Each structure stands twice: as C-alpha cells, then as structure tokens.
Amino acid sequence: MQYWCDQVGFPLICLPQLQLDVQLLPVTKVQFERFLAQLNDFGDNWYESVLAINPRTSWRRFTEHDRERLFITGILPNEARTYAQWLGEGFDLPTVQEWRVIYQAVQRDPTFSVPLPELADQLIRDGNKVAGQIVRRLLDQLKGPQLWLMDGGLVEWARDDSTGQFVGLGSPRHAFYPNAWNPIADTVRPLAAGQRLYYFGMRVVHKPSRAATADSSVALW
Amino acid sequence: MTLAESVGKLSLPEAPKAVLILDASESAERQQEAILQLARGVLDLLPAQVDPVLYFLGNPSPYQPAQLSTNAGIWFLENRKRASLVTPIFEQIAEPERVRIAIVGAGKVFDLEDWENTLHLQRTLLVRLGDSLQPRPVAKELASPAPTELVHWLHDPVQHVALSGPGFMPLGWSNDSYQLVRCGAAFALVGENLSQWPVAIRFLADPPQDVRAQLQHASGTTDTLPLQPANSNDLPEPPIGRLDAREQEAFDCAIHQQPFRCPSCGGECAWDLLRCRARGGFGHLVYPSIERARLNGFVRMWRGDGDVCFRAAGRGVLLIGPDQVIVKTHGARPLIYQYSPSAKQWQETSEYFTQYLRVGPDAYAILV
DSSP states (O other): OEEEEOTTSOEEEEETTTTEEEESSOOBHHHHHHHHTSSSSOOHHHHHHHHHHSOOOOTTTOOTTTGGGGBOOSOOHHHHHHHHHHHOTTEEOOBHHHHHHHHHHHHHOTTTTSOHHHHHHHHHHTTOHHHHHHHHHHHHHOOGGGGGTTBTTOEEEEEETTTTEEEEEOBOOTTTSOOOOOTTTOOBOOSSTTOOOTTEEOOOEEOOOHHHHHTTOEEOO | OOOEEEEEEEOOOOOOEEEEEEOOSGGGGGGHHHHHHHHHHHHHHSOTTOOOEEEETTEEEEEOGGGHHHHHHHHHHHHTTSOSOOHHHHTTOSOGGGEEEEEEESSOOTTGGGGTTSHHHHTEEEEESSSOSOSSOOSEEEESOOHHHHHHHHOOOEEEEEEEOTTOEEEEESOTTOEEEEETTEEEEEEESOSOOOEEEEEEESSGGGOEEEEEETTSOEEEEEOEEOOTTTSOOOOOEEOOHHHHHHHHHHHTTOOEEOTTTOOEEOTTOOEEOTTSTTOEESOHHHHHTTOOSEEEEEEETTEEEEEEOOSSEEEEETTEEEEOOTTSOOEEEEEETTTTEEEEEEEEOOTTEEEETTEEEEEO
C-alpha cells in the first residue's frame, strides 16, 4: 500500500486499481480549519453556524462517544467542493460509483494488506502529528473496515453522474443518526437544497496525474 | 549531609518574547476600535527593549507593531474573513517557554481546546472585549483590562533575586551589586533592580545542590532557579599584592600588638589602627599599597617569600575555619558565626572580630 499526504498533512491511500487516491478518513474539522484560516468566503459566522449543529471536539481527546464531532459536517456540496479545489489540482468529491467501489474494496481488504498502526506511526515520524494521533486514537476504537468510517461514520457527499446532483452515501451509527441505509443501494438527499444536516460530511478523492504523485507517495510495505 | 564548599553561577533566562495576537474576525468586528485602542496602549507602554511580535488570528504571518497605528484599517480588513483560529500562529512558536502571549478579541477562538494543557496555552492570556474567547475554560481570561495589566503579562521583568538554601553562606561573588543579607537565622545574597543579573558565587551550603535563586517579577510572581555549575574562569582569584618595606615594618608591629610608625604620614599609630586621620578628613589607610588596590572588605595578609603579601578575602564574609565565618553586613559590626549541622543554620557566637585576626599559620585578616 502506498499513501501520501495532502497539504494539511492527512493521508490519501493510493488505489492504483481504481486510478485514484482517497482520503483514509472523512475530512476533519482541524483539516478544514486550515482552509478557514485562509482568505475566502468562510469566516467566523459561517463556522459558528456549522458548529452549532455538530460541535467541535479536540483531536487530542475525542472519545468513542463523540468522535463524529471530530469531522466537518453540516456543509453543503458546493462548500465541500470549494474545499476540495483549495487542496489543489485533481482533488474533488467522489462520484457515487467511485465511492461505492472504494467502499467495496475496503470491505474486502480494509488494510490493503497493511497494518494501519504502522501508518499512524509513519505519519507521526513524517511530522504529520495531528493525522497520526487521530488515526492512532481511532484504532483504539475501531477495527478493520470500520476505521475508514464509510460505514458507521457520516453520510458523505458524492456526485451522481447520471443526474449531476450531489447525494449522500454512508450509514452513520445509530447513536449518531438512526438509519437503515445500505450505501450500496441507497442514496440520501436533504429535504431541501441548502439544508445543513449534522450527519452530512465529506471525503476527498484525488485523481492523480501519476507522474506528479508517484514520487511523493510513501510505500509502507 | 555536611557543610561543603562549592561554586556555581546564576544566569537569568532571556526575557520572554511578547506576542500580541489581535482578533480581526467577524465575531470581533464590533469591538475593532476597542481592540485597536488596547493594542496601541500596550505597544506604547512596553519598554523600548521589548520587541513585540504582532499577529492576527488565523494568520501565521507577523505584522510590524510600529506600523499598527497607520495600517490598522487595512490590516483588520484583510484579516476579517479568516476564522478565529490560533493554531496557524502557535505553530510558528517553536519555543513556547520563551514567549508571553496575549490574544485580544471577542468571540470564540475555535481551536483553543486543541492546545489545552500545552505550554503554549499556559503562556497565553486571553483578553475579552466582548464575548468570551473560549468555548469552555481552558486558559486564563481577563475582561476589558487596562493596558498596564496586559503590559505586566507581556513584559514582567525580574526585580529581585535572592540566593539562599540550607546552611547557605556566600564566601565570594562576582557581581558587586549583590548584597549579603541576614534574614532571621539564614543568610541570602540579594540583588534588586539590577541592570546586570548574572553572578558567579563561591559558597558553603548543606548540601550545595539545594541552593536556589528565587526570582521575583514586577507582577509579584516568583520563579525558582537552581545554580548552574561554574568554573574558575567565572570567579577568578583576586590578584596578590605586596607591602613595601615600611608597610611590612608596620605590619610586623601590628601583629604583635605594638604601635608602629605610619608608612603614609610618619606619625605613630596604635597597633589596631587601620585608618590614620593625622591629615584630617576621613583619613587614609596605613597601608598605601592596599589603598591603591582599592580593596574593600576583608583582606588576608601573610608572609611569603620574605615579603608580606595581601589579597582581597571577601566583601562581607571571611572563612576562618571549616564551619566558622566572620560576617560583616551593612551597618553592623562584624560577628563570628558557627555552623550548627543539626539546625542547618549559622549561629552567632559571643566572639567579635578584631583586626589582625589570625586565620592560618602566619596569616592574618583585617577589615578595611
């Protein structure tokens, strides 16, 4: 397995068979705050409104009970895409098809034949301390495919190629949002456009120009 | 443990760097004028030698404090749309133990909790001019303080240093601005409002490693520092002088308690007279060589290689035995103290110092 880190130091796992790289975890608030510290249209007022529906918790001490507070939620698709574009060329939200292929691949081999604790250690050694600590802490709470939080995490924005619209995929745990969704069969839509839902988050994929990223990725094993 | 002689030195840490972080975000927009006024007041009051660093929340790039008054409008506007985040700035501060930080603003600083229990936040004072800066209490916070209160936080110089410890008795020190002080049954070496604080010191203590320097800051807060190891270069031996032939004759008479002819004025002096007033005024030392050497305090004199030599032996303390000293504090006559190991204290004896006190084979001490 190979991985590399985005500009805020969070890992993307390389999936050559899918010809894309995907973030190991949904986007966290601490990641998103790097974007909020830039000059853009997202200031204190916007962030207050987002935090009002899913408050923040610190990456240093989140627990099994409040781990969803670690992630940015309540954002709208256009806001999520603005963030993805800020990350750089090739970053975007996944399509529904991409999301589901990733999901199925994770179910088959969640570690991609690799012990994830090594990834956490490597992240910390490489100076990506926040991401490394988050992965370590999550590994204390979650096993196997659960760590990716595609199941038992959030509902994540994805683009439906057939309609061009954005829909939600994923199945949060019941304690966070009671549901019976099957991500392979179901898509989730807010009742109204512009409605901020506390269980809607995001995960970013990168469609690499292989020549550009091959050199910067790290082979863990 | 027993009393032991040791040398050490005290170096005060560099004064912390003052970091002022202003909140220009949307949540503090209504307080912009108050934030600016307070910042200006603080920057005006900070002494010239303090070189503060100015930041705006969310922005890791420092600004020039001297240009705040002229550029405030532009700077606040260009940082308005950044979220109230402190991480981008704290990440620039690699040595948090060397800074004092103040964040002046209104409304939540969203990521403060990520720094809970870190040195960064322990060195940070939150200043609210509107709503609280912290979603939950994780740092010290003041509401609408006066600029002077904030200056005391950002620049809190040391004003008083006292070196002391069990059985502590300083025998010699390199910085003459420090004074020997008796505090009850203990002794301390004290400096107040000095321009130069470093000092090397030779001392007795029981045990030497327990000697500490207590630092008192302008705000009233205190710190304690251990002494660092010192070597002979830090506290060089004073130079040796020699008496001339007439002075040596006088010395030989004096140690046998016989009157002598003053080497300076030629008049007859009592054996224990050190300052001859035959020429009026405050008088002059009967040993011009010692006067020229500008010695002050105890002087040790001894015969070596046929000549009588002398050397400064301590401004206020003279060691006369393994556990016995003579102490001369300001305005008091010299007293002899004996160390009590059980009490770990120096106890005053009934003996007094007299000139030409014998302190070794053919060695004597005078107090000038």
